[in-house]
Amino acid sequence: MSYMVAVSVIIVNYNGEAYLQQALDSLRAQTFRDFEVLLVDNASTDGSVDNLKTEGVPGYRFFPQSRNLGFAAGNNVAAKQSGALWLALFNPDAVANPDWLERVMAGTERHPVASMFACAQYALDDPSIMDGAGDCYLGFGIPWRGGFGLPAAPLAEGECFSPCGASAVFRRTVFEAHGGFDERFFCYCEDVDLGYRMRLAGERCVFLPDAVIRHAGSGISGRASTFAIFHGTRNRIWTYAKNTPALLLVLTLPGHIAITLAILLRGLKTGQAGPTWRGIVAGLAGFGGLRKDRRFGPPVRQVSLGELVYAMAWNPKRLLDRRPVIRPLRPPRGTDRQAARPVAAGK
Incomplete structure (x- = not known):
């Protein structure tokens, strides 16, 4: 199968005037060039998309909406317009290192059977503070962003539960096979939900510590609102x-x-x-x-309970401390999953 571009970078904006231009500027500066930018605007009222400078942004396409669809449905709208091999989600309140996509693509080559990747996130205004190292999931049903608010420390490449939606990377065919994000969620936890569903189907998430973005962290919606x-x-x-x-x-x-x-x-x-x-x-x-x-x-569960339990955290102190949970990479199970499998309902 041939692809239009290697990566579709998707930005879903809603009143992100204070951040959006610098997000686009960081994409314009990427060293990897085989990508396009799909910007979905959820009926912003702050003029954030009125005077954007988009010259030089690879493959820039704009999809204005008549109402606020939320983060989940907004990403699904853009994904349906993509013919790329990979979808790279990128928040409007984020800035990517120039080699972000280059490092992402190197990671996909090192792990050819993986279908989702998490990137290293640091605070937008203070890169000495972590914003996230993938999403973690306490087995009792509580997710958190690994390392959020902690001092930055060296992290190894490994397996985390799921990617944070601010910089998540998905193989497009697998994203589509699972229906994309659950649009009923509107926003928040839709990334964990999709990661959980993909894990039930046998997918794993690889954390890439050298694929770096800086993120304001709910800079638009307000973390404690x-x-x-x-x-x-x-x-x-x-x-x-x-x-x-x-x-x-x-x-x-x-x-x-x-x-x-x-x-x-x-x-x-x-x-x-x-x-x-x-x-x-x-x-x-x-x-x-x-x-x-x-x-x-x-989907119908295709992994053992043991493998699912391994991907989760079980010490509540990890949650309280917001520590990352990154496990050593294991040999891939089963056959290569590069082609999307049908996803059936049920367990």
Whole structure:
């Protein structure tokens, strides 16, 4: 199969006027040139796309929307317009090192059977602070961005649970085979949900420490905003309940409930209990609809519970400390997965 370009870099923008131009400028400076930039604007009202300087940005294409579709559906819109081998997601509040895509493509060549990659993220204004080393997943149903807010330290290439959506890289055919992001999530945890679904189908995520971006980290939506807390809480419950195999769900549910209550109680001290509680209620109320509508998985599980458990974290202290969880790379299981497999519903 021939491809139009090697990589489609997808940016989903919503009122990112303070950041978007520098994101595009960093893509213009990439040493790897076989890529295109697909910009989706979710009906911004701040003029962020009105006077962009896009000259020299490879393959720039613009897809304005009449309403705010959210991060999940916005990325899906762009992915459907791509004929590339790889999709590289890139937040509008991020800046890429000039060799970011070059390092990504070198990683895909080192790991030809991998279909998702996570990049090293550092704080936009202070590169001595980590923004993330892939997403981690506590087996009791709580995700976190590995290393967020910690001092930068050398990290080895290895396996993490899933890529952070700010700089996630997916093989396009596999992304499409899984239906892309679950659009009901709108934003937050949609990247963990997709990573979980791909893992159930036998895919792994490779962390590339030398593929570097700098990221403001919810610079647009606000990390501790009511909006972020509500959607993060609701979607965390949906990710856990939707994807976790029945036996593992039974074993981990008491821990999930205990941690969720602890988060709610902490919210009483921080003033965040209201949106946390509303997120819990919405997560429970909406779960029945998720189970009936299987457009976004989960797929039939093709990995053992042992392999799934290996990919997760089990020490809650890791979550509390926000430590990265990067495991040694193992030999690939089964056959080469470069061609997308059909994805069926059910477990």
